[in-house]
Amino acid sequence: MSRTVISGGLVITANEELEAEVLIEGERVVALAARGSEVAGGWREGAARVIDATDRYVLPGGVDGHTHLDFPFGGTFSADTFETGTRAAAWGGTTTIVDFAVQSRGHALREGLDAWHAKAEGNCAVDYGFHMILSEVTDGTLKEMDGLVEEGVTSFKLFMAYPGVFYSDDGQILRAMQRGADNGGLIMMHAENGIAIDVLAEQAVAAGRTDPRYHGEVRRVLLEAEATHRAIQLSRVAGCPLYVVHVSAAEAVAELAAARDLGLPVFGETCPQYLFLSLDNLAEPDFGGAKYVCSTPLRPSEHQASLWRGLRTNDLQVVSTDHCPFCFTGQKELGRGDFRKIPNGMPGIEHRMDLLHQAVVEGHISRRRWVDLACATPARMFGLAGRKGTLAPGADADVVIYDPRAEQVLSADTHHMNVDYSAYEGKRITGAVRTVLSRGRVIIDDGRYTGSAGDGRYLPRATCQYLD
Ligand code: URP
Ligand code: ZN
Ligand code: ZN
Ligand code: ZN
Numbered sequence: 352m353s354r355t356v357i358s359g360g361l362v363i364t365a366n367e368e369l370e371a372e373v374l375i376e377g378e379r380v381v382a383l384a385a386r387g388s389e390v391a392g393g394w395r396e397g398a399a400r401v402i403d404a405t406d407r408y409v410l411p412g413g414v415d416g417h418t419h420l421d422f423p424f425g426g427t428f429s430a431d432t433f434e435t436g437t438r439a440a441a442w443g444g445t446t447t448i449v450d451f452a453v454q455s456r457g458h459a460l461r462e463g464l465d466a467w468h469a470k471a472e473g474n475c476a477v478d479y480g481f482h483m484i485l486s487e488v489t490d491g492t493l494k495e496m497d498g499l500v501e502e503g504v505t506s507f508k509l510f511m512a513y514p515g516v517f518y519s520d521d522g523q524i525l526r527a528m529q530r531g532a533d534n535g536g537l538i539m540m541h542a543e544n545g546i547a548i549d550v551l552a553e554q555a556v557a558a559g560r561t562d563p564r565y566h567g568e569v570r571r572v573l574l575e576a577e578a579t580h581r582a583i584q585l586s587r588v589a590g591c592p593l594y595v596v597h598v599s600a601a602e603a604v605a606e607l608a609a610a611r612d613l614g615l616p617v618f619g620e621t622c623p624q625y626l627f628l629s630l631d632n633l634a635e636p637d638f639g640g641a642k643y644v645c646s647t648p649l650r651p652s653e654h655q656a657s658l659w660r661g662l663r664t665n666d667l668q669v670v671s672t673d674h675c676p677f678c679f680t681g682q683k684e685l686g687r688g689d690f691r692k693i694p695n696g697m698p699g700i701e702h703r704m705d706l707l708h709q710a711v712v713e714g715h716i717s718r719r720r721w722v723d724l725a726c727a728t729p730a731r732m733f734g735l736a737g738r739k740g741t742l743a744p745g746a747d748a749d750v751v752i753y754d755p756r757a758e759q760v761l762s763a764d765t766h767h768m769n770v771d772y773s774a775y776e777g778k779r780i781t782g783a784v785r786t787v788l789s790r791g792r793v794i795i796d797d798g799r800y801t802g803s804a805g806d807g808r809y810l811p812r813a814t815c816q817y818l819d
Contacts, residue, residue, distance in 0.1 A: 352377040353399045355791060357750060359386065360404025363718050364411060364741050365727035373409060375748040378790035382744055402786060402793075404752050410722055411742050412446025412477075412749030412787065413704050414729040417596060417620065417671030420450050421470050425685065425694040430676045434804045435769040436700055437476040441794050441802060442767045443701035444784040445477065446749035447730070447739045447810065451508060452481045460485070460495040464504060468809070475807030477789055478747075480733065482506040482539060486516070488523035496527070497534045503811025505734050506537040508596065511578045512545030512646060521585060528589030535814035537732070538586065539594045542578035542603065543570060543647055552691050563640030566690040567633040567648040575647050576602035583610045583617055592616035592815060594732065597673050599625040599647040601657035608666040616818055618732065620669040621658050623706040624649060624697050624774060626715075632774075641683035642772050644693040645673065659715045662724060668817070669732060670707060670724045674700035676770035698770045702761060704751065706775075708782035734813035748791040757783035 355375040362369045362383065371383045372391040384391040395401050420436040422429040431439065433450075440448055452467035454460045460483055467481055481504050485492055488509075496507060509524055510517035519527070524540075531538045551569035555561075560568075579595055583606060586593035598604060598619045610617040624645065629652040633640040643649055661667035675696025677683050686693030707721045716724070730740025738747045759782075761775040787795035794802030 354394070354397055355400045355402065356391070356394045356398040357402045357404050357409055357752070358391070358395060360407045360409035360752065362409045362742055363722050365719055365723035368718065373742060373750065375788070375791050378748055380742055380744055380746045380748050383742070402752065406756070407785065408753040408755055409742065410444070410751040410753055411726045411740055411746070412751055412789065413444050413725050414447040414735065414740050415440060415445045415672050415674070415700060415703060416449045416669060416729040416733050417673045418448045418450045418700055419673070419675035419696060422451065422675055423453065424675070424696065425692060427677065427682050427685065427694055429696060430678050430682065431674070431700070431769045433471040433474040436674065437479065437807055438800065439701040439767040441476045441787055441789070442784065442800065444704040444751040444753065444787055445700065446787065446789045447478045447735065449480045449482055449733050451484050452504070453484045454486045454492065456486050460492050460499060464499065471809070473805045476794060476802050476804060477807045478810050479807055480735070480810040480812045482508055484508045484517060485519065485527060488519050488527050493526060493530045496530050496536055500534045500536045500814065505535065505812045505814045506539055507531065508539040508541065510541040510545070511582065512541050512543040512548065514545050514549055518545055521581070524582070525585050525589055528586055528591045532589050532591035537594055537815045538591055539596050540582045541597070542575060542582050542595050544574040544578045547574050556689055556691065561689050563638065563644055563686070563690050563693060564630070564634040566644050566693065567630045570646060570648045572600040572602050572650065575600045576606055579603040579606040583615065586617065587615060592618070592818065594618045594620065596620050597622055597647050598658070598667060599650050599654065601654045604657045604661040604666060608661065611666055618669070618817065619661065619667040620671050621662070621667050622671055622673045623699055623703055626655055626658055626710065627706060628774060629655070638687055641686060641693045642679055642774060643697060644683070644686070644690065644695055645675065645697045646695045662716060663720070668724070668728050670703065671729065672699035672703050674698060676768055678771045680771055697774050698768045699774065701766055701768050702775060704784060705759070705780045705782060708753070708755065709780050712781045728817070731816045734816055735810060736816045748788055750788040751784055752786035753782060754785050755782050757781070759783050
């Protein structure tokens, strides 16, 4: 079996920092040994490849638990395919994604899942699993949930927003939660009161307020907080854990914190766009705000302090990207004159590790918390612990060699996502991914892509391991 040794770096996991050398055999991490130790010297002599990580961090590959590749929304599809999106993920140090398969209304979950397997299979640069979006809660789809959990699709997203599209009412949500309590499937919630939002959106457009910034204004903070509160209460009634996706409002963080203070199994995710961007971006001129239209929406920058605090206090446990890119030209432009027609979603799969490193540099989080939020906890949350999210004997050899002192400027001119703008154009970042291994194979080699489409494997997942 081919041996690789990563030598000279600072190994960082969620739990510790070690000046250690990492021995990889085939696809797995076999052992760690103290830097310069005799045993590590022996490994280096017998290795097919020694990767020098002097002055660099050695991290587990990132786990992005929230992506939408080739995702249908608003009459179009997100611009990254599984091929382009997972390659961009690799460039950014993310070696596992969990994407959302979609049930079409009137069709079985199975049909949606099969369609997502067909999109992904043979095309991915990194390993991938699926959550399932329940667009309709019926006796049939509830029953299908059991089978999906058995085969490794162990989480289900429900929507309190988007009436007529993905929306479920409280009774449907409760029934899905009861099923999740029974079969171990984790319920993921898009928590916004979509019925009220649609009223406010219609009123805004009727009054001539059609610009992108009104997307942010009608999707009121109170309506995220209310839905978050309601989802928590429904999960208590059902007796199931709850994972709230893309939390953006301070008031929603407060709802999660209050629930967690009661000891409830309630979890929250936020995304880099809520930490680094704000409602001001939605107000950029010449329809430029459309680039930042996503839901939940970007908030006034005052909300960011609560999100950072939540990430430090563990009231929020995960940072995912909610990568859902639409090109400005031809896609975001569908909503000129009516913000309701702007496809919702932003690009970000490539920059999560870098933006969170910037958060380390700026003192928001520690290095270990960076790895925890971006690698270890998403792996545990989504049933991939042991294999993904850490560097330990037996784990998949998904490794990122990170240069913490490099300087880079984010730009659409240099990113690898298949989208014609960057939400972070011109933003300076300290730190950069240098080399990436996926199951022991080098797929980014000091700034060169050396992998190929089809390297990534499907990951059937265990049920949520966070409470184990
Ligand atoms: O705006 C977003 N977030 N688009 C993707 C779909 C979703 O709600 O996560
Ligand atoms: Zn059908
Ligand atoms: Zn959502
Ligand atoms: Zn999403």
